[in-house]
Amino acid sequence: MSKHRASLSTLLRHVHVSGPLSRAALAERMDVNRSTILALTSELVAAGLVREENPAAPAGAGRPSLVVRPETERVFVLAFDVAVDRLVAARVGLGGTVLDRRETTRPRTGVDLDAVVSNLAALGRELHDAAPPGTVCAGIGASYCGMIRPGDGMVRYGPELGWVDQAFGTELAAALGVGLPVAVGNEAHLGAHAEFVRGAGIGSPDLIYLHGDVGVGGGILVGGTLLGGESGYGCEVGHMLVNPHGGRECLCGSRGCLEAETGEYALLEAVGRGDEFGREAVRSVVRAAAAGDPAAAAAVASIGDWLGIGVANLINLFNPGVVVFGGTLRELYAAAAPQVGARIAQHSMRVSRERARLLPSGLGDDATLIGAAEKGFAALLSDPLGGLLVDRTF
Amino acid sequence: MSKHRASLSTLLRHVHVSGPLSRAALAERMDVNRSTILALTSELVAAGLVREENPAAPAGAGRPSLVVRPETERVFVLAFDVAVDRLVAARVGLGGTVLDRRETTRPRTGVDLDAVVSNLAALGRELHDAAPPGTVCAGIGASYCGMIRPGDGMVRYGPELGWVDQAFGTELAAALGVGLPVAVGNEAHLGAHAEFVRGAGIGSPDLIYLHGDVGVGGGILVGGTLLGGESGYGCEVGHMLVNPHGGRECLCGSRGCLEAETGEYALLEAVGRGDEFGREAVRSVVRAAAAGDPAAAAAVASIGDWLGIGVANLINLFNPGVVVFGGTLRELYAAAAPQVGARIAQHSMRVSRERARLLPSGLGDDATLIGAAEKGFAALLSDPLGGLLVDRTF
Incomplete structure (x- = not known):
């Protein structure tokens, strides 16, 4: 990846994780000058990923540094959580805010791949259809209580639900029909990442x-x-x-x-x-x-x-x-x-x-769900202008 | 570190780990052109770290690619191994060859810091004094059967020998009097690295x-x-x-x-x-x-x-x-x-x-000793022209 793309990624990650930051704060965190921040921010603004605002109150003398804020309402992911006693789906905005959510209890038995996928897909489509015009789905992440094959989200082994080698990731992507892959992770792996980024482990x-x-x-x-x-x-x-x-x-x-x-x-x-x-x-x-x-x-x-x-x-x-x-x-x-x-x-x-x-x-009971959202954001965060969003606004 | 220094490091590491390699093979491994290899090699030759030789038999048509060989006889480290039943010291050449070695059984009791250090230092000085003229000691590594503080080689806890917070690394360096620090590691940590670089775990x-x-x-x-x-x-x-x-x-x-x-x-x-x-x-x-x-x-x-x-x-x-x-x-x-x-x-x-x-x-019983040698080489390998060798030839 070019240095420029890496810098865009770093900047977007900062505001995604920390929330609104002044240009000055970004320049300091990234150890670059303000004109570099200005250039990077302009590109991310043009892509609809961040916007710039005047700070609430000017800090000290001189022209106040503009604040760069993630486009939380505009850019979202769908996040799913397959736990033993419930299924959760959420629309989570850039910056990590849960914008909308659906939850259903999961029956103790009779939980094969088809049943779980069709339940989740129904919740996900509801959320997707309820998203306001002009918003864009940037990715999909899912948390599952079992051992997941990296790459395609195959559940290799999920003893709690009795799953062995079930094509969860590809089936859920197909059932959702949003045209995006589903990035699946083990619930505790995702929880660990979420706690590190936004929870007790910062x-x-x-x-x-x-x-x-x-x-x-x-x-x-x-x-x-x-x-x-x-x-x-x-x-x-x-x-x-x-x-x-x-x-x-x-x-x-x-x-x-x-x-x-x-x-x-x-x-x-x-x-x-x-x-x-x-x-x-x-x-x-x-x-x-x-x-x-x-x-x-x-x-x-x-x-x-x-x-x-x-x-x-x-x-x-x-x-x-x-x-x-x-x-x-x-x-x-x-x-x-x-x-x-x-x-x-x-x-x-x-x-x-x-x-x-x-x-x-x-993060409490939402650690795994937030982890799934982070997994859904991963592709966007690592290459913000990678073309993912261009044709997806609806 | 500059890209140039990083390339010198990478090249030296290749011949240290793999032994003699042709310029062509190095160019392929490092994904650079042959003139870059020529320039890097020249600097390492001038520093006395590698030499170039004609290959044993020319391979195919055209001018044969010169072979770059580590200066195993000239550049060495001292490596020590404190095991429960023996103390070992060795002179190990660049490329990983054991050039000379001393070993002594360790008494079961009465093994305080002073006793172990003075035993090891005596073995080490013998090896050092027996090194041929024109050779150079590039580092010192030691393996110890306990928990080691990174940085200064303090033994935080060594239940087998009953050590708690013993300044092993600094004491051994002082007793050796070679003017170099001793890089200490836990025996199994060093064994793991040695098996990865040169043993069953390649x-x-x-x-x-x-x-x-x-x-x-x-x-x-x-x-x-x-x-x-x-x-x-x-x-x-x-x-x-x-x-x-x-x-x-x-x-x-x-x-x-x-x-x-x-x-x-x-x-x-x-x-x-x-x-x-x-x-x-x-x-x-x-x-x-x-x-x-x-x-x-x-x-x-x-x-x-x-x-x-x-x-x-x-x-x-x-x-x-x-x-x-x-x-x-x-x-x-x-x-x-x-x-x-x-x-x-x-x-x-x-x-x-x-x-x-x-x-x-x-690597058998020498895994930990070889690991100690690798630890001794680490500074040289990460910055081959860092000035370490300039004044140390004896």
């Missing part, structure tokens, strides 16, 4: 995001980049074996995996509510524990114990700056912090943990 | 190196770069908790760590030889198992079981292209491959393991 490029749904997903950033591995199938934190002696059965076919010991089924069965499912059921157990219910408190503490072992192992391996607890682990971690902390102190190297902060998700 | 940038000594060290490359984490203290594979119920005591103070279950003490105690130590003792147990000794075979199989759990967890987390077994794990893995393989099949995701190869170290 400024921490060595970040571990743990996502509690039915299972436990992991997204691990190493130096700001998602740990991909040989083919994109790393970060499978949930299937780390933590209990080799008589551990609970896992959906993956093994026993004693971290997610078998800490996931939704472990918690709900421990309190005799194995017939329920979903994030609200988990949260009601956490609330019961806080209210003094002994069975609930014991279940939460036991899960904290296993979770702490998992986190200790991750600290030893990754020496993270931050570990972010998302999905239902957000509340579970808050309730079981003493157990988690004790296990970390016992099983991780002092030197590896001394700078690690443990934090709840900053 | 071409596999997503590599896990497991090093068996008294403990189990890990070096993990993600996209060709060592996993550093927030402060350089990741990759602590040996202290991954694998046996939470009544696991063996570990030197780190915890129980059930991977190295407690698979390290030297576990093996030797299982066969009633807890009073011995060192790599030869481990290897004699492996040989006894192969020869049909039932106690030895059971001990090896049990260790293979735990090792397999550890490797399965690493495969889930890192989706590696290759897992390399080094140090005493080289022989232990070879003897316990069925157990290791069974655990991997049981506890790792098929999608994560489908492209992972399990291989014995290609």
Whole structure:
């Protein structure tokens, strides 16, 4: 890519991530002079990606520096989130604002590819059709609770929904019929990126995001980049074996995996509510524990114990700056912090943990959805004038 | 760094790693024309880092392309390896050839900083003084079996030798008195790099190196770069908790760590030889198992079981292209491959393991020493004409 295109990309990324910035601030961040910023901004204004405005109040003497603002209302992506207990679709504007959203509960069974795709496509088309005239869809991103093949969004393995080698990305793109591909990512990978860009992990490029749904997903950033591995199938934190002696059965076919010991089924069965499912059921157990219910408190503490072992192992391996607890682990971690902390102190190297902060998700239940939106914006952000938008305004 | 300096670095790195290469081959690898190669080579020849020679046999018609060869005999580093049962020092030439070497067994106890440093410095000075006239020491690298602070080579934690916050790098540099700093790295980190550059992991940038000594060290490359984490203290594979119920005591103070279950003490105690130590003792147990000794075979199989759990967890987390077994794990893995393989099949995701190869170290017991040499060469390779060599020829 030419230096000029790289600079356009950098500028657009700055206002997408940080919101409106003065030309002066951009010049400082990008270490270029103001005339360069002026030239770059003019091109992005012409493309309809940013606009320039006078600042709210002039700062000090001299001519105030114009503020560059992303065209949030005009340029959007469609973002989808396939979680275990719900399907979400949203229209998210450049800059990361959720402009419109649809949500539906997902049935516990009967969730094959066709059903999920047709549900999502209906929500997506509703959002797309409701978009005001003159707006433009710049990309589509989707979050899925399983292992995703980079490139085409094939679900290689999704034990929670029982999917193996299902062409989710291409099928959803076809069903939407918007003429854009769907960039699919694993929910926890996307959550990790979202927390790094806009959540609890800002400024921490060595970040571990743990996502509690039915299972436990992991997204691990190493130096700001998602740990991909040989083919994109790393970060499978949930299937780390933590209990080799008589551990609970896992959906993956093994026993004693971290997610078998800490996931939704472990918690709900421990309190005799194995017939329920979903994030609200988990949260009601956490609330019961806080209210003094002994069975609930014991279940939460036991899960904290296993979770702490998992986190200790991750600290030893990754020496993270931050570990972010998302999905239902957000509340579970808050309730079981003493157990988690004790296990970390016992099983991780002092030197590896001394700078690690443990934090709840900053984006809450929307971390994966926001991550999907970021995935949808990726092509535009890396090449803002790549022609993507020219013929797409409607 | 200027583009020119970067090109000098790239060229020198090619001949350092691959050995003699024709100008034509360099031009192709670096995607530049031959006159650029000529200019770069001339500068490196003038600096005494490479020389040009006629090829052994002319290849085809036309004038043969001159071969660029690293000045292996002239430019060397000192490399040190502090292992649990031995101290090694070597003079290693540009291109990676061990030119001269000294080795001494290390006593099991009484191994404080002063003793180790004075032993190593004596070996190093011997090597340095024995170097022929006209040769030049370009750097010093050292491998240590513990957690190393990047920058100054402080040993933050070395449970095998009982070291906490010992200024190993600066003390060794002072004791050597060569006027160069000592670049220190963790043994398994350095082994990982060495196996990637010159050993079993060539071409596999997503590599896990497991090093068996008294403990189990890990070096993990993600996209060709060592996993550093927030402060350089990741990759602590040996202290991954694998046996939470009544696991063996570990030197780190915890129980059930991977190295407690698979390290030297576990093996030797299982066969009633807890009073011995060192790599030869481990290897004699492996040989006894192969020869049909039932106690030895059971001990090896049990260790293979735990090792397999550890490797399965690493495969889930890192989706590696290759897992390399080094140090005493080289022989232990070879003897316990069925157990290791069974655990991997049981506890790792098929999608994560489908492209992972399990291989014995290609460099054997010298992996960590070669890694130390590479660490010693790093400054020269990244800036070949940085002035390092000018005043150092002796």
